[in-house]
Amino acid sequence: MKSNKRILFVLDWLAEEDWIYLARLRQRFETVTLFGWETPRGHDNNFEKLARLWKSYLVQTIKVFKLRRRYDILLAWQPVIGLLFAFWARLLGSRTSIVIHNLIVPQRHGLNGFLRHLFIRFCLKKVELVTVSSAAETSAYRKRFANNRTRFHFIPFGIDVPHVSSMVDGDYLFSGGRSNRDYRTLFQAVDGLPVRVRVIAQKHNVANLDIPANVDITYSDFNTFDENMRNAQFVVVPLDRPGESSGQLVLLRAMAFGKAVIVTQNDGLADYVEHEKNAILVKPHESGELRQAILRLTADVETRRRIGAQARHDVLEKFTTARSGALMAEAIESFVIT
CATH class of the missing domain: 3.40.50.2000 (Glycogen Phosphorylase B;)
Known part of the structure; x- marks a missing residue:
């Protein structure tokens, strides 16, 4: 009743x-x-x-x-x-x-x-x-x-899970969002790497940061956020303060698109991700560790597909x-x- x-x-x-x-x-x-x-x-x-x-x-x-x-x-x-x-x-x-x-x-x-x-x-x-x-x-x-x-x-x-007719494996990594983001560590990690990086953020997120030549930033263009995410090879969610809950929406959207996600360890995400199962977790502010994770996913197609498939399954089941x-x-x- x-x-x-x-x-x-x-x-x-x-x-x-x-x-x-x-x-x-x-x-x-x-x-x-x-x-x-x-x-x-x-x-x-x-x-x-x-x-x-x-x-x-x-x-x-x-x-x-x-x-x-x-x-x-x-x-x-x-x-x-x-x-x-x-x-x-x-x-x-x-x-x-x-x-x-x-x-x-x-x-x-x-x-x-x-x-x-x-x-x-x-x-x-x-x-x-x-x-x-x-x-x-x-x-x-x-x-x-x-x-x-x-x-x-x-x-x-x-989240409202998007329909995915086929998985797209693009030629760039994508990162985006505005709350509690750590683009400094991301930029340090990708500097000099043979990878293309697309970022959608707000100007204050990257103020006073050195932006590497292989990073393309679009400011506040959140209308194309999903499109850029869906067409990416994989997604990185770099978070600053590990005790501050943030990143869930971008994480789950990426998982729903079947993307392998590299995400900073964060108390607020512990209920959503499991290392090496549906995401790759890295320590906060560790640009070297993030760099190695990026290189690994760039080179390992099977790991990208395995993690991405499990990620989408988990979203459909639980989120x-x-x-x-x-x-x-x-x-x-x-x-x-x-």
């Missing part, structure tokens, strides 16, 4: 009504209403981020907050929206239960880090459920943000949008309604 709890599902993008994640929620709940908008993309510095992205979040959260009496549960796909809603709920009052999807809070020092920590702690005291994308984050956030209300629960990241949506519905029933 479906629950009669009314859910307002807020996204910072425009989802289709036939989206499989939404369908999984509607299998468990009679009323799941979408509220979405096109968020400004492509900021290259903190000023642009504040002026465009955060302004959008603030304006849309105010609109959402005005709807609070119509719904029993707010499900915030973008964590910032959930936190801002909780902030207003603490100040002005609201009986709406709050669920935040995929919260990521990197450790930061200094005054900014301290103030952000206080803000999040204040907001979370009004939040019933927070889902995270790694088991390591569950225990870490329980310690950092413990209160009598909030439950932290691990739900694996899920789909459909499964993620079903697990979210179960979590809401278990931790919010029960």
Whole structure:
């Protein structure tokens, strides 16, 4: 029997009504209403981020907050929206239960880090459920943000798996993404190698770095991201801070395309990859080790195919949008309604 709890599902993008994640929620709940908008993309510095992205979040959260009496549960796909809603709920009052999807809070020092920590702690005291994308984050956030209300629960990241009619084995390695990236180590690793490298990132990701002659960088062109990934020989996901959860989306997209992936060891990825089975893991900031892994995959077609095939299989089995949506519905029933 479906629950009669009314859910307002807020996204910072425009989802289709036939989206499989939404369908999984509607299998468990009679009323799941979408509220979405096109968020400004492509900021290259903190000023642009504040002026465009955060302004959008603030304006849309105010609109959402005005709807609070119509719904029993707010499900915030973008964590910032959930936190801002909780902030207003603490100040002005609201009986709406709050669920935040995929919260990521990197450790930061200094005054900014301290103030952000206080803000999040204040907001979370009004939040019933927070889902995270790694088991390591569950225990870490329980310690950092413990209160009598909030439950932290691990739900694996899920993606819409692309159809792949045939595996493409291109003539370049691809790397991309913007959060917690370590392009310095990647550039050091490929410098002087007889390999072509394509990178899609933002300008701040590579500021003040020496870019080797064999590296072609495109800035903020995320419309061609999947195409460049699909046509690559293999993919590298270089991560900077090993304790900061990041890289899941790019990793899983590459795996779904059947690509062998070289990825930096990271606490947030331990639930997704197994060394030599569905990925090649390298130590953080070890350009020599990364260089050897790149040379190995460049020369070894069979290893590329074996790892890529297992990677796609694992995504189809464990890391789909459909499964993620079903697990979210179960979590809401278990931790919010029960």
